[in-house]
Structures are given as C-alpha cells and as structure tokens.
Amino acid sequence: MSNAARPLILASPDATAALARRFGTALRAGDTLLLQGDIGAGKSYFARALIQSLQDIPEDVPSPTFTLVQTYDTRLGELWHADLYRLGDPGEVEELGLTEALTSAICLIEWPDRLGTLTPSAAAVLTFNILEREEHRSITLTGQNCDLMRRLSKAMT
Template sequence: MTDRQITTTLTSPEDTCALAARLGPLLRAGDVILLTGGIGAGKTHFARCLIRSVLLEDEDIPSPTFTLVQVYDTRQGELWHSDLYRLSGPDDCVELGLTDAFETAICLVEWPDKLQDLTPETALWLGFDAGPQDDARNLTLTWHTPRWDTVLKGLVA
C-alpha cells in the first residue's frame, strides 16, 4: 500500500480544536487515529476537542495518562481515548482490550509506538510537531486506505 500524506500548519490551539471538531463527526466504529508527537505537542488537546465534538452529553474529559483508557458514549457509538505512554509493550495493549476496541469503537491512541505489530493498517496517523510560532503546530496526516481519502477530502488545506 502506498502512503498518502498531507502536512498543514495549525496556527493556534483554537485552530487545532476546530480541525478536531470537524473530523469528529465524520468518524465511525472501527476508525483508529494514532496521535504522535512529543510531550506537549498537542495530542491530548486535539483528542479532547474531537471527543467534545461527538459526545452525547457534555462531560469532563480527563487525560488518560494514569487511567490508560477513557471510554465515552458518542453519537457514533463508543469512543476509546488511550494513552500508552506508561505501557511496556503490545501485551499490555491486549490486556486493556484495545485490539478488540479497534474493531468495535472509534479509537484515539496517544503514544501508538507501544502497539508495535498490533498497529492497525487502516489507521490514520496524526503527527504533531512544533510550528513556526509558540502556539502553532505542524500536523502531518498519513494513511494507507481509501477510507481516509473520503473522510479528509476538504477537511485539511
């Protein structure tokens, strides 16, 4: 499969949130989004904005850094937000039930390198890096499957 890729600059946290809010309603069960970037790159901010855009009822959206997984009921079904930073490897991911969730829920995964060979080939990768100004982020979206061609069409400039 050939990688497809788009790179864009998000000029502010509000710009990051707006993109997440536009993407959220387009997702469905089985969609996996892998969020990469260093600490403070904007992964959790993006995830919170995306989750907020699809929640059935407004609720607190804590970081899953210590709980490892937060599960939400959304308009599109169950959404799992996981942070794998503290895990040692793929066996821990299986124990969390994450591989099953990849098939039945929308999944947002921070620190997806811990998945190793469990990484779904159908996933959308979002890579966050420091941008040209303090609050800006360069975002690189990478995918293999045609599903994301349709979802991302017109979403990212």
C-alpha cells in the same frame, strides 16, 4: 496505497480544536486515529476537542495518561481514548481490551509506537509537531485506509 503526507499549519489552540471537530464529523465506528508527536505537541488537546464534539452534552475529558484508557459514549457509538506512553510491553495492549475495541469502536491512540506489531494497518496517523512559534502546530495526516483517508482529507479542507 499510502496517501502522501500533507502538513497542515494550525496557528492556535482554537484552530486545532476546530480541526478536531471537523475530523469528528468524518469518523465512523471501527476507525482508528493514531496520534503521534512529542510531549506537549497537542495530541491530548486534539483528542479532547474531538471527543467533546461527539457528545450530546460535552463532559470533562481528562488525559488517560495514568488510567491508560478512557471510554466515552458518543453519537457515533463507543469511543476509546488511549495513552500508551506508560506501557512497557505491547502485550499489555491486549490486557486493556484495546485490540477488541479497534474493530468496533472509534479509537484515538496516543503514543502508538507502543503498539508494536499490534498497530492496525487501517489506521490514520496524525503526526503533531510544535513549530517555532510555540502556539503553532503542524499536523500531518498519513495512512493506508483509502476510505478513512478520503473522509479525513475532505475534513481538512
């Protein structure tokens, strides 16, 4: 069962960070968020705010563009932040250890189209779009996992 897409308009980076913090309160080990959208749409900014909200002492959260994966210890357990933009083949995902992390850690995955057939069906998809006013973003939440979608939808309100 797929939940209908419902775009949320965020008028500032602060609003994006606030939504990320609310999503952080809804996540559990084994949850996966697939973050898709153009370069500069706010995926890494959102991920950074979410990760920092789950840390006892917020630390620097660099984009994993060049390292591909960064892991963090959080109050909810291990969190993996992956940026798959530079992957050439979905088979490389297994070399990163990401397939195992999908079952036990919270995973935030940018450029999920690079996963190919390894895309987890239980993931929630956040689609980021830049709106006419450059600081405004539209975020649409879709997915198949009823429990995760229910938790995230509640956090959106």
